[in-house]
Amino acid sequence: MKTNIPTLILKPGKERALLRRHPWVYSTGVANVKGKPQSGDTIKIVDNKGNFLAWGAYSPESALRARCWSFNEKDIINEEWIRARVFEAIRSRDDLKSRTNAIRLIFGEADFLPGLIVDQYDTQLVTQFQAAGVEKWRSEIGKALTDATGLTQVFDRSDAATRAREGLPERKEVLEGEEPPEKIQIDEDGILYGVDVRMGHKTGFYVDQRDNRRLARQLAETFRKVHGRGMRALNCFCYTGGFSLALAKGGAEEVISIDSSADALEMAKSNAKLNGFNESQMKWVEANVFEQLRKYRDAGEKFDLVILDPPKFASSHHHVEKAARAYKDINLNGLRLLNEGGQLLTFSCSGAIDVDLFQKIVAGAVIDARTDAWMISRLGAGSDHPLLMTHPEGEYLKGLHLVSRGANTAG
Numbered sequence: 424m425k426t427n428i429p430t431l432i433l434k435p436g437k438e439r440a441l442l443r444r445h446p447w448v449y450s451t452g453v454a455n456v457k458g459k460p461q462s463g464d465t466i467k468i469v470d471n472k473g474n475f476l477a478w479g480a481y482s483p484e485s486a487l488r489a490r491c492w493s494f495n496e497k498d499i500i501n502e503e504w505i506r507a508r509v510f511e512a513i514r515s516r517d518d519l520k521s522r523t524n525a526i527r528l529i530f531g532e533a534d535f536l537p538g539l540i541v542d543q544y545d546t547q548l549v550t551q552f553q554a555a556g557v558e559k560w561r562s563e564i565g566k567a568l569t570d571a572t573g574l575t576q577v578f579d580r581s582d583a584a585t586r587a588r589e590g591l592p593e594r595k596e597v598l599e600g601e602e603p604p605e606k607i608q609i610d611e612d613g614i615l616y617g618v619d620v621r622m623g624h625k626t627g628f629y630v631d632q633r634d635n636r637r638l639a640r641q642l643a644e645t646f647r648k649v650h651g652r653g654m655r656a657l658n659c660f661c662y663t664g665g666f667s668l669a670l671a672k673g674g675a676e677e678v679i680s681i682d683s684s685a686d687a688l689e690m691a692k693s694n695a696k697l698n699g700f701n702e703s704q705m706k707w708v709e710a711n712v713f714e715q716l717r718k719y720r721d722a723g724e725k726f727d728l729v730i731l732d733p734p735k736f737a738s739s740h741h742h743v744e745k746a747a748r749a750y751k752d753i754n755l756n757g758l759r760l761l762n763e764g765g766q767l768l769t770f771s772c773s774g775a776i777d778v779d780l781f782q783k784i785v786a787g788a789v790i791d792a793r794t795d796a797w798m799i800s801r802l803g804a805g806s807d808h809p810l811l812m813t814h815p816e817g818e819y820l821k822g823l824h825l826v827s828r829g830a831n832t833a834g
Contacts, residue, residue, distance in 0.1 A: 429458030430467045431479065431489055438470035441477055441491070444813040446532050448479060448489040456481075462590060463559025465492065465500045480537065480556020484590030490537035490554055502563045508535050509567040516807050525609040525618070525630050527807040528572070532814045538589075541568060542626040544607045544618050548577040549626040550598060555589045565598040576600035580626050585738070595621070608697075612637055614668050615697045617690055624687075624734075629665060631804040631820050632732065635768065636669040638802070638824070639730065642766060643673025646727060652676060654727035657719070657760065659712045659753065664691030666730050666768075671700045675728075679706045681715050713749075716756035729757045730768045737773035746773055747784050754788035758796070763829040768802070770822040778821040785823055795828035 433441075437452035448468060460466050460481040468477045468489060475496045479489035492500050512534035519526050529541035531553070538554020548568055552558045558581075565577050577599035586593055606617040611633060620627035639656075646654040653676025658666045661680035670678045682688055688707045695705050708715060712733070731753050737746035754769055761767060771781045778801065789796045802822030803810075810817050 427458070428467050429456060429460035429464065429481065430469055431456050431460075431481070432473075433468065433470055433476070435471045438474075438476055441468065441494070444494055446477075446491040446537055446811075446814055447487050447816075448491070450486050450488040453488050463555040465556075480554065480559065482555040482589050485555070485588050487554075490532070490556055492535065492537070492556065502560070505536070505560050505563055506567040506570075509564060510571045512536070512541075513568075513571045519805075519807055523609065523611040523633065525611055525616075525628060525633075527630050527805075528568075530808050531817070533809045533811040533817055536564075539564065540626065542628075542630055543572070543574070544609050544620060544627060546574050546576060547603050547607050547620060548572065548574055548599075549603075549620045550577060550579045550581070551583065551626060552579070552581045552591075553583065553585060553589070555591065558589070558591055561598070569599050576603060578603045578620055580620065612640070612669075614672050616663065616665070616668070616694050617697065618663075619690065622686075623690075624662060629662065629732075631772075631808050632665060632770075634805045635770075635802050635822060636665050639666050639728070639768065640669040640673035642728060643670045643675045647674040655679075655725075656728040656730070657681070657726045657757075658730045658732075659716070659757070660731070660733045661691060661707075662687050662732075664694050666732065667691065667705065668694055668698060668700070670728070671695070671704055672698070676704070677706065678704060679708060679726075681708045681710055681712050683709065683711055685709055713752060713756075716753060716760070720756050720759050724760055725762045726760050726765060727762055728766045728768070729760055731757050732768075732770045733772075735773050736771070737775040740775045743773075743775050743780075746776060747780070750776075750781070750784045751788050751791075754785050755792050758788055758792040758794055758825075758827065761794075761827040763827060765827045766799075767796075767825040767827070768822060769825070770802070770820065772820050774816055774819040776821075777815075778818065781821050782823060785825070789825075794830055796825045797828060799824040799826055 432455045434454045466481045477491040478493045479491045512529045524545045526543045539557040540551040542549045579598040582593045582595045618627040655677045658680040661682045667680040736749045804820045
């Protein structure tokens with residue numbers, strides 16, 4: 424029996440999204456809040472006539488005023504309910520264990536734990552609490568993670584600036600167990616990577632690009648079989664060398680990798696040595712990618728494959744226009760560097776830019792590059808980043824696989 428639970432009442436018409444089981448309630452849709460809920464408290468969400476819609480977590484300082492836990496009125500949001508969601512999410516990733524020891528165990532809204540990210544790197548778990556609701560259950564979630572996995576080490580990387588939108592301070596500390604080591608070794612499809620979970624991007628590594636790294640490796644293998652030589656590839660925004668190592672493993676003859684971070688490049692070089700790759704096969708360039716692409720263009724450099732995997736250019740809808748210009752810039756120059764028949768793998772991880780807009784931006788770059796290109800496929804994150812069909816915003820990573828058909832001389 425639920426008593427004294429605060430109630431959030433929606434404005435007329437604002438219930439439609441929740442009736443379609445979309446898990447977010449924006450502050451602009453709120454008519455009134457009865458009771459005095461604190462940040463992270465469970466609230467009952469109802470329409471303007473008092474009809475139940477969902478149980479949610481209240482966030483008084485966020486534009487996302489509530490994130491829904493459940494649309495079942497019979498559910499009781501307590502520690503037992505939270506633990507069940509944690510166990511359920513982790514069980515659903517079991518099929519990946521034979522392929523890698525780096526897995527996203529919990530993916531926020533898709534696993535009905537909105538705002539929670541949990542990644543596993545070998546025996547180390549890393550968390551990100553990005554919303555007030557999961558923050559409220561932080562200690563219970565930490566215990567559930569160790570119970571569900573049998574692992575003892577949980578490090579909290581809740582240090583993203585986005586926490587400020589929820590009125591939460593940044594935090595980086597041990598949640599369970601002891602301090603993680605400086606470097607953790609993971610194995611992905613037979614390739615070894617070092618991961619720094621304390622200082623690296625996000626939780627330390629981009630597990631979301633696993634399938635696309637495998638694609639890059641396969642492209643390198645196929646190129647060698649067809650052409651009798653290894654491909655010449657350019658990996659932009661290479662970070663710690665994820666795509667670069669996959670290309671080298673696939674038999675690429677030369678891989679040039681660019682990043683602006685000296686620390687990331689040092690880790691990338693260390694990862695290359697870890698796998699025993701020939702140093703002459705790999706070239707690491709510390710530079711601004713935008714400027715370096717123009718230098719290669721002006722020098723007449725050509726590649727069989729170009730990979731563009733930039734950081735998030737649009738953190739919100741307010742930055743879409745500026746981000747679109749940046750995406751077009753790198754894609755325009757990336758396309759100009761391709762040999763005829765060359766391939767482009769281009770990505771955006773900006774949630775504010777959907778896949779259709781991203782495709783339009785890249786199409787504009789194709790036109791301005793005065794080239795013809797085929798889109799072979801759309802790309803995305805792996806199976807441990809499932810898309811909840813009622814929450815399209817969860818599709819933050821989108822990519823395109825293009826093949827250049829040569830210069831377009833029309834007009």
